[in-house]
Amino acid sequence: MPRLYGFDDMAYQRVRESEAAPLRQAASRRLQQQTYEAITTWMNAEGYRTTRGGPWRPSVLANLLDHPAIAGLFEDANGNLVDSGGPRIIQPEEFKTIRAIRPLNSPTHRRADQREYLMPGGLTDCGLCGGMFGSSPANSGSRGYRCLPNRPQHPGGCGKVRINADLFETYVAEHVVAELAKPEVSVLIAQARDEVLAEASELRARVKADKARQKKLGESYARSPELSLSAFRAADKRLAEQIRENAAQARFLEQVRHVPVGDVPDLVRWWRHAPLASKQGVLTLMLERVSVYPAAARGSRTVDGDRVALTWRKWNPSSDKGTAPSAQGDGDRLEGA
Structure with missing residues (x-):
């Protein structure tokens, strides 16, 4: 399992600053409601790569920005966001705003049926x-x-x-x-x-x-x-x-x-x-x-x-x-x- 972008360890306790900086910029762009495709186009043009060494894709970035660990949070058994005590690459308020504007996380959004x-x-x-x-x-x-x-x-x-x-x-x-x-x-x-x-x-x-x-x-x-x-x-x-x-x-x-x-x-x-x-x-x-x-x-x-x-x-x-x-x-x- 690959590590989470922005962190050096699987416990999300050590921030990798060389990745944290572009992650913060990506979050800032998303807060301005720039599309994931536009953000990943920018990241790839700047030479940033995923932890696997590949180019960024919209779905990969969307999942990263939807991971609570980047804001020092985790989800409990009831789905509530709780402070993990870990380092914060972005602020919890920023994370919650990004999550709220992602259609996949909308309470009224229904995932399309998966077809083979x-x-x-x-x-x-x-x-x-x-x-x-x-x-x-x-x-x-x-x-x-x-x-x-x-x-x-x-x-x-x-x-x-x-x-x-x-x-x-x-x-x-x-x-x-x-x-x-x-x-x-x-x-x-x-x-x-x-x-x-x-x-x-x-x-x-x-x-x-x-x-x-x-x-x-x-x-x-x-x-x-x-x-x-x-x-x-x-x-x-x-x-x-x-x-x-x-x-x-x-x-x-x-x-x-x-x-x-x-x-x-x-x-x-x-x-x-x-x-x-x-x-x-x-x-x-x-x-x-x-x-x-x-x-x-x-x-x-x-x-x-x-x-x-x-x-x-x-x-x-x-x-x-x-x-x-x-x-x-x-x-x-x-x-x-």
């Missing part, structure tokens, strides 16, 4: 721009996916392509289960899973090495007057980006550990009742990429090979163990009302 989405993050991209796809309910409330629009936290997306989640997930699942049912593919599952997990382990090793380099860089900057602040920030930023990207890819690949190994008599039945993590593990194992293109006509309920392109993961089986998954054709059309 099958497609793992990082697997699907936009066929138009190559940007990342993410879950995004339609205005009607139905589940959906879309190309994430261009923002400081998610640069590059066009935001123009959407697809109904039920139709999209059904199309992908049908093709994956059909491929998985092939005898020459099923015998390779265990080997393929081990290969993907080995790749994830390599990425974890890179993350560990880069974190060590990042720490050494900080120590070098503290000792050496020859390293300028701008050079230090540039190098630190590059390392932080590498760490974030490799860690995200490792988490993505590690989903395959949930893939069942051995005979599954009825794959369709298994898929229907399998845990979400197991389904996502299968998708990660079988697919390299899923690209979604615009619908042929506005409001179209047809999903086929022209709309969704499946790129199958290429395995490296031994010559006596069969072949890797083959490319699919256009597939069937899914008609909806």
Whole structure:
């Protein structure tokens, strides 16, 4: 569990001043009702990083500013704020004001129902721009996916392509289960899973090495007057980006550990009742990429090979163990009302 930003210890007794200063500035900006997105854009531009070394995101900052410890408080069993006796980075009155203006803490606010989405993050991209796809309910409330629009936290997306989640997930699942049912593919599952997990382990090793380099860089900057602040920030930023990207890819690949190994008599039945993590593990194992293109006509309920392109993961089986998954054709059309 990472430490809380602004503190050196998990007991919240020792303040880290190098982090307390930007935290106070962030709180001050929030008290002026600046948005979390605007505040994190400023923090990232100034070179401030989270305790994990990554860039700030609105949700991360919102949770930090909602943590009572930053004001020397804690919540008792009844949810009341009580003085903890610990140090205060911001004043209790400031904390209570920030908490009061956060919509999530409003007594009348009801959290939206959590809905499951099958497609793992990082697997699907936009066929138009190559940007990342993410879950995004339609205005009607139905589940959906879309190309994430261009923002400081998610640069590059066009935001123009959407697809109904039920139709999209059904199309992908049908093709994956059909491929998985092939005898020459099923015998390779265990080997393929081990290969993907080995790749994830390599990425974890890179993350560990880069974190060590990042720490050494900080120590070098503290000792050496020859390293300028701008050079230090540039190098630190590059390392932080590498760490974030490799860690995200490792988490993505590690989903395959949930893939069942051995005979599954009825794959369709298994898929229907399998845990979400197991389904996502299968998708990660079988697919390299899923690209979604615009619908042929506005409001179209047809999903086929022209709309969704499946790129199958290429395995490296031994010559006596069969072949890797083959490319699919256009597939069937899914008609909806």
